[in-house]
Structures are given as structure tokens and as C-alpha cells.
Amino acid sequence: MSVRNTALRFGISIAALAALTGASDPGYNPRETFAPLHFDQAVNVYRSSNGLPGPKYWQNRADYQIHAALDPTAKTLTGSETITYTNNSPDTLEVLWLQLEQNLYKADSRGYMAAGGPIRGTTGGITLESATIAVAGQKPVMVTPLISDTRAQLILPTPLASGAKAVVTIKFHYVIPGKFGGRMGWGKSRDGAIYDLAQWYPRMAVYDDIRGWDTQPYLSQEFYLEYGNFDYWVTVPSDMLVAGSGELMNPQEVLTKRQMARLAEAHKSDKTVMIRSPEEIGDADTRPKQGGTLTWHYHMNDTRDVAFSASSVFAWDAARINLPDGKTSLAESFYPAESAGSARWGRSTEYMKDAVENFSRRWYPYPWPAAINVAGPASGMEYPGIVFDGIEDKGKALFWISAHEIGHGWFPMIVGSNERRDAWMDEGFNTFIDTYESDDFNHGEYGPKRDAEYAPGGGNPVDEILPILADPDAPPIVSRADTITEKYRHSVTYFKAALGLRLLREQILGHKRFDHAFRRYIAAWAYKHPKPADFFRAMDSDAGEDLSYWWRGWFLNNWQMDLAVTGVSYVNNDPKQGALVTVEAKDKLIMPVTLQVKFADGTTKNMRLPAETWIRQASTAVPVGGTSKVVRATLDPDHNTPDKDRSNNSFTPAG
Template identity: 85%
Template sequence: MTIARVARLGLLAAATVLTAASGPGYNPRETFAPLDLGQAVNVYRSANGMPGPQYWQNRADYRIHATLDPQDKVLTGTTEINYTNNSPDTLKVLWLQLEQNLYKANSRGYLAAGGPVRGTTGGMTLESAQVAVAGADAVDVKPLISDTRAQLLLPTPLKPGEKAVVTIRYRFTIPGKFGGRMAWGRSRDGEIYDLAQWYPRMAVYDDIRGWDTLPYLSQEFYLEYGDFDYWITVPSDMLVAGSGELVNPQEVLTAEQRKRFERAKHSDTTVMIRSPREIEDPDTRPKQGGTLTWHYRMNDTRDVAFSASSAFAWDAARINLPDGKTSLAESFYPAESAGADRWGRSTEYMKDAVENFSRRWFAYPWPAAINIAGPATGMEYPGIVFDGIDDKGKQLFWISAHEIGHGWFPMIVGSNERRDAWMDEGFNTFIDTYESDDFNGGEYGPKRDGEYAPGGGNPVDEILPVLADKDAPPIMSRADTITEKYRHPVTYFKAALGLRLLREEILGPERFDHAFRRYTAAWAFKHPKPADFFRAMESDAGEDLSWWWRGWYLNNWQMDLAVTGVSYVDDDPAKGALVSVAAKDKLVMPVTLRVAFADGSTKDVRLPAETWIRQAETAVPIGGTSKVVSAVLDPDHRLPDKDRANNRWTAG
């Protein structure tokens, strides 16, 4: 049936199919094929992407006493873990994570790195281990250590609903700057210790895999939630910044520092608690000589970290949260980092970022958000982040906002970073692009992850080399298999851009934001998987997005949309025009078609992805009463189209 005949039948309101053969790289049955997410719907995880009516999650509560010895660069400690088996299964073993064993010369992580060893330690030594099951007396157990994991064989099985108390004495040598995510290093006035992965941590037992015991290679973490009480003993001249709330300020701060600390809790501007010029003043410590023990507490968290130094300046300001709640933004940094264009604005950045993320997505749940200038740069933990001594200006803003943004993903929404790094790095890069737009009227915006896409230009152009790279891995690769060459371009940049395109080009902000907030709230302090996210967005936004998940996340497909011609109903421009558009590669997206007419008028038509659900080329009824002068797909340059030259048709 001819196009003119279709028009005469009054079907111009529908997109009209041309009989042209499929484009060279496009097959609609491939792009729009049914998608199996590979995760069964059951009573634990619902079809709408929410936790199911019988969703369960085990719990680990910690009491930790640790001592830092800066002379020998050693941390010793005792950890008591109260572990609750909320699963329907009886457990015969427990698994611990010992990430310090990464630094052993024969660790899997060092061998997987494929290059020279940067530095080594003896890893974590477990000096003793005891387990008490269901209130019985504690018995000694011998951990079976395998790389960065340790198995504890239980004296009696741990039944559903029962608790086990694990007590471990341990020690390890703190790595230098080669530690990466945690380390010690020197500043001008003293050493700084950034301590993370500093205690034996429970592995996760979940409804998908049972014990999830991936070794620590280079990706990050997957941890159970619980409450933490911890005590850090250090030389008295040190300040300690830790995740959570400082419980004993009267014991570790001077009277003047306590007064300033309280003032900061009620101030929207930064209050100096210990200024750079006071760093070497012994009167800024409550005692000279010996040690002090700092007590911190943090509830509903999957982890804690801390930093300690005698060389810290310290400032803070109030964070204003929804519903009248507050938190505290804090910054600790050495004197050489001070200055209005440097760390003097760190607390301002932290305060704004936490307020923005809380307003946009989910209220920040913890008593403090702390930024540390030290040797372990660009790393995040609940309530505390490690950044660089030399960071300043927009780089300090970007890294501060990005790292504290991890408070939402994966610290609140507890995805598995070891398997699905894109669910923390990509999600977080996505939310911090909006913070860059918003902060101080766009002072440091826009950020479309220019530091990860080196060109620093339009992100839909920056991603094109990644999409064209036949060796680039899909986002949905196991995180450990993604090499450094592709880690930022794919795990951060492409994953974040995928969410921006989903929000701004596919669903629109209203539908996206509602679904994304609902997903975040439903999975706060829980363990979502990729399928849960995909289902949650589809169900709440009311859209089958299988074609998008397949093309952008499961594959590294390219997009090439084209205007292929213009015709008229009955060859008469007065009866209306039809613009032919084609998909020439596997990825498609909704797109704007802008048509200009000889009479000076223009018209925008929004084409859905389903324009290409049955065929590669479609004639789009445009209407109008005069000849078409030009027709352009994506006139505002918002889509990652690999060949923009064929997006425009111009009358000859």
C-alpha cells in the first residue's frame, strides 16, 4: 500500500511504515527482544523492583577497640561482632573479610593487577578468635584463611533467628601511600593516617548467592549493616576524625574546642575549631604526653573509617536537612592545604552537597559528613571521605561532592561494589553532576564528567569513542574484569550518562525522579541488585525499557539515526509532508525531529523509541501546507549519535 493511499485513509496520525530493507546495523527484533533479567521474582524480591514481603537481611553490630602505634606504623585491635542470622537458612560457617591481606606479595589482588607490586605488608594477623553461638559459652576457633577471606567453622550451627558473637584480636602494619584506599603519609607538620578496612568485617550472606565471598582484588566492598561503637587510642597530640558522632568530646577536646564545636553545630558558616596557626600549639590538646582514646558511635551503617594526625586543622558548619533535622559538615586538613581557594572552602562544599543530595533524593541519615586531606585520596566511607592535600578550586569541589555523594550510593543504598561497581560509581557520578549545576549558581558547573572524559565537552560526543571501541566492556561486566583503561569511561562516565539520558531524554524528570526516589527509599540500608533497579524504574515510571537496558548496559551498542528523505501526500505540499527517518545501528532512543517550512514556520515532533520497533525506516507525518526546507533529528545535540552528518536533510 502506498504512502499516499495511507494518507487518504486518514491514518496520518500514525507513523507510516516504509517497505525499505532494514538498515545495515539495525534489526528491530534484536533491539526490542524480550529481556530476561536473570533474577527470579519471589517473596524476597518483587516484580516491581521493591524488596519482597519476606525480604530478609542479616545484621552485624560491632564494638571495636583499636590502638594506633605511629612509631611502628601498626594498628592493633579487638573486634566483637554480634551477628544475627535473619535468613531462613541454618549456617554452619561464618565468613569474614580481611582486606589488609591484599598487601601480601602473593595476594590474588596483586597478581590480578598485572604489573609490578607497589608495596607489601604482612597483611592482617588474627591473634585469636572466639565464637559464642546462641548464648552458649565462647569457644576458640581457628580461622581458615584464604587470601582476603577467613572462614570460621561454628561449634554448633547458627539457626534462623539466632545470634553469634565473634571476638577477634588482630594486628596489621599500616601500608604507606601504596595502600591506595587507606594509607599513611607525611604532611608538612606531621604524619596523617587514613585508616579503612581496619578491622575484620563480616561478609554478606544474601538471598542471591548465600555467602558472597569474592576476594578483594581492586574493586570495593559489599557489607552488612549494623550499629558501630568504636574506640581509637592514639598519642595525645593527635586529632581523630571518625565516621559517626564523637561520644566523648569532654575527654579529647579542650574547653575552647568544645565551645567552638558546639557553635559550629548551629552555624551556617564555617567555624574554625582548630586553626592552621594553632596546629603546633600544645595547649590545643587537653593533655601533653601519653595517649587519649576517642570514642565514636554510628548506627545503621555498613562500615566506619577514621583518620588521625597531629597536623590537622579542623573546621565545621551545620548541615540543614529536610524536616528540620541537622547534621555537621567537617573538614580536617594540614596547614599547607589551608586557604580560601583550597581547603578553607571544603566544609562549604560538603554542606552544600549533603543538603542538595538530601533535598533531591533522600535525607542524609548520619550525624556528620567529614572531609579529610591526607595520603589516601579520592576514597569514600560512610560519613567520611579521604581527599588530596593538594586539591583546590573546582577539583576539590568536584572530588568532595563526588566522594560524599557515595553516602547515598552505596553507603545508604547498599549495592555490591565488588560485582556491580557501576551501581555506586555511575549512580554517584550521575547525582553529583546536578550538584555541580546547582552549587553557587553554577560556579563549578557544568560537570558532565569532563575529568573522566578527557575532552571536557558535550558528554554525548565524549562517549562516542567508548561506544565505537570494540574492546570496551559493557557496563554490566563483572567489575573485576574491567581494566583501568575502561574503568572511568565505562563504570563512571557511561553509567552516569545513561542515567542522565534516561532522566532527560527517555522518561523526563518527573517520571524519573519519582521512580528513582522510590527506589532509593525502598532499598535504603538494604542490598539491591541490578535487576531490582531495572524493574523498579520500569514499574514506577510506567515504561518498558528493555531496549535501553540491552543497548546501553548489557551491550556497548552505537546509535546512528538519520533523516533519509522528504515526500508529500499525493505529491502536494499543501496536503502535508512526510519525513523519512531511519535507524542505521543497533541503539535507538526517543528523538526530536525539527522541520522548517518554506512559509517560515517550524515544527518539532517527538519521536518515541517505538518509531523503530517494527522497521528500520519510518515515514513520519508532519503536516504543514508548504514545502519542507529542512528536517533535522536531534537539533539540540542531546543524543550520542555517531554520525551527525546524516541527521539533517536540506531541500536542494
């Protein structure tokens, strides 16, 4: 988003807008940094002034029953689904919208056009064989979907009133893309194929109180989905194992007695239990049936999506996850033989268990029966209760990616923000929480991790971010996600957004105020759809702080910070009466900072300067006391802030 568009979107005053259009120029103007921040999203009965859902907040619901069959010879998936869609909105709906992400792989898709480069691979997209709709208990009526790229409009035979339900039935099939599928597809391991199936069925678009139907096409950003309960059945060749979101409902039909016993043991064990060892891969005795097919049935409540992976070459292990209030879940890992061993995927379940326990303890309890990590072709992708990582991942890289991907269980799987529009609200938030998991795991075995790409080896993140802040082409965090190019996607959407939250927690609010506000935000918006303004308001209100200067400088703009010590003087020119240290803001971004003063008598004084030090003027004389001369005055002595010029952070008086 341009600076001008940012100003217009958030209702900044004309005077501030005039200043903002020159935001790339250095200099500090307190009326610009501290200008009133008015959000475009109105406070109403749906979304309250405190950033939480209002007394009449509503959200539609989609419950699914899906039957699918995987044909590994033809590389196709054939399916049928029944969607029970509940209109909880106050509006009467005349159409429904579906998302058809498989159409991304068509050669003329908008996503391929937006990529601006060579097409990696294509399929014919998804074929909808038939569709019917039954409105409010009436008889089903055949409808013809109006397909537009990765969306389909279903015109209702009769309008769907507020509070009523529509039952949609669809039959579909498609060719599964190869590794070019990116977030889903099939690929080869050493001993056979692995199928990572996601975005694998037609899904309801969201109808919300902000935009009505939110039907952004699938270009490259992720998803925005309604919550509901899922039952799904996947039929595969009998030699395959299926790892799926949720709880396996028919283990007696698809597992051997030995595997069921081992699974029961894993539910009670804090140590990893092997369900099928790498040595057992290919052993006929590890499958309950030879030849033909088996159907795996999974169930999951209160989720926006489900995904699964299937292969005949999986090893499988698991361990208990201990959750607050005595509850438990199950950490599981599925991987081919070449990924086995303690230096590789042999520790995956340990990583998953620790991450889920830590995130649950710190932020919000994990709600689902399993947390599954799969080694396959769709590396580095997340879905509720299951994540896809790389066959070659190992050591700290496997830990970091496993913790990050399962961390998405909180953002956006529990807190259901709109990834299509506001990718920073899942990637940035999740990168933020997984930095603490890296600090905590096994006494810091893989810490610190501030960003795997931009701060390798745990470099100081406030230094690593400086080139991004100095880049005039770098977009603000609050930009439409599809407009952020790959050059900036990671550095801005992940790293900068996460660092903005760490600075907010560590340097601006402190742990207690931040944690209470952040936990309250998560709990209030669990299984709901918050927007950026909701988050900003929630943190302001609960933390008791007007953070508009921080939202504007770090999130809505890409401003730089340059705080300096420019002089030392004394009350009545007498050091015994106390010293005055002049601090100055030389660029647009400011934040609280520590001022350290060392005196000639050997004493040292640290003072915390609030952001309001610069609310009326760029330069402030800070009374620091003391009874002897100042030897040295330093801003940010512990190097905690992203100051672009540290050469002026210290001042040594002459003489």
C-alpha cells in the same frame, strides 16, 4: 561480560542471541533491539516484580564494638572486636565468613596477581591473634580461622539457626601500609604524618538471598557489607586529632573547653567555624593532655562500615548541614596547614555542606550525624560519613572530588549495592547525582561537570562518549567489576553509566517520571542490598515504561546509535496536504529523539519521536503536516543524543 554471556545471563532468545553475537557489525534489526529481556534473577517473596524488596525480604545484621590502638612509631594498628551477628535468613548456617582486606598487601595476594604489574609495596597482611564464637547464648569456644587470601572462614561450634545470634570476638594486628595502600595507609604532609585508616578491622561478609555467602576476594574493587550499629574506640598519642565516622561520644575527654564551645557554635552556624585553626596546629593548649595517649570514642547507627583518620597536624573546621524536616547534621574538614586558604581546603566544609543539603533535598535525606572531608594520603576514597581527599586538591578539583566522594553516602552507603560485582551501581549512580550538584552549586560556579576526566571543562558528554561506544574492546557496563581494566574503568563504570541515567532522565522519561521512580528505588532499598535486575525492574514499573531497549543497548551492550533523515515526500505529492519525513535507524542503539521541520512559509515544527518509531521497521515515514514545502528536516537539533554520525541527521530536499 561478552555479548554472548550477556545474552545467556539475561535469557535472551536464541534468535536474538544469534544477532547479538554479531553486535559489533553495523545495522539495525528491531527484533534484536526490542527483543524480550528476561532477567536471571527470579521474582519471588524476597524480591518483587516491581523491583522493590518483597514481603519476606530478609537481611542479616552485624553489630560491632571495636577497640584499636595506633602506634605511629611502629606504624602498626592493634585491635580487638566483638561482632554480634544476627542470622535473619531462613537458613541454618554452619560457617561464618570474614573479610580481611589487609591481606591484599601480601606479596602473594590474588589482588597483586590480578594487577598484572609490578608490586607497589607489601606488608605481612593481618594477623588474627585469637578468635572465639558464642552461638545463641552458649559459652564462647575458641576457633581457628581458615584464611584464604582476603577471606577467613569460621566453622561454628554448633549451627546458627534462623533468628539466632552468634558473638564473634577477635584480636588482631598489622603493619599499616604506606601510600601504596591506596584506599588506606599513612603518608607525610609538610609538618607530619597523616593516617587514613579504612578496611582496618575484620568485617563480616554478606550472606544474601542470591548467592548465600558472597565471598569474592578483594582484588581492586570495593566492598559489600552488612548493616548494623558501631561503637569504636581509637587510642592515639594525645597530640593527635581523630576524625571518625559517626558521632564523637566523649568530647570532654579528647577536646579542650574552647574546642567544645567552637563545636557547639558550628552546630548552629551556616558559616564555617574554625575548631582548630592552621595557626593553632602544634599549640599545646589545643590538646587537653600533654604526653601519653587519649582514646576517642565514636558511635554510628545503621551503617555498613566506619573509617577514621588521625594526625597531629590537622586543622579542623565545621558548619551546620540543614536537612529536610528540620533535621541537621555537621559538615567537617580536617587538613594540614599547607592545604589552608580559601583557594584550597578553606572552602571544603562549604562544599560538603552544600552537597549533602542538595543530595538530601533532591533524592533522600542524609541520615548520619556528620559528613567529614579529610586531606591525606588516601586521596579520592569514600566511607560512611567520612571521605578521604588529596592534600594538594584545590578549587574546582576539590569541589568535584568532595561532592563525588560524599555522594557515595547515597550509593553505596545508604543503598547498599555490591561494589565488588556491580561497581557501576555506586560509581555510575554517584557520578550521575554529582553532575547536578555541579550545576547547582553557587549558581554554577563549578558547573557543568559531566566527567572530570572525559569531558574537561564541561564538554558535551554525548560527544565525549562516542569513542567509547565505537571501541570494540570496551566492556558493557554490566560486567563483573573485577574484569574491567583500568583503561575502561572510569569511562565505562563512571562516565557511561552516569550518562545513561542522565539520558534516561532528560531525554527518555523526563524529570517527573524519572525522579519519582528513582526516589522510590532509593527509599525502598535504603540499608538493603539491591541487584541490577531490581533497579531495572523498579524503574520500568514505577515510570510505566518498558525500557528493555535502553537497558540492553546502553547497559548490557556497548552499542552505537545512528539515526538519520533520509527523505521528504508529500501526501499525494501535494505540499498543501502535508509532508512525510523519512527517518531511519542505521545502528543498534535507539532512543526517543526530537524531529525539527522547517517549512518554506517560515514556520517550524518540533515533534518528539518515541522509541517505538523503530519497533517494527528500521525506516519510518513520519507525517509532520504543514501546508508548504519542507526546507529542512533535522533529528536532534539541540545535540542531546549520542549519535555517531551527525552528517545524516539533517536533510534538505532538492529544489
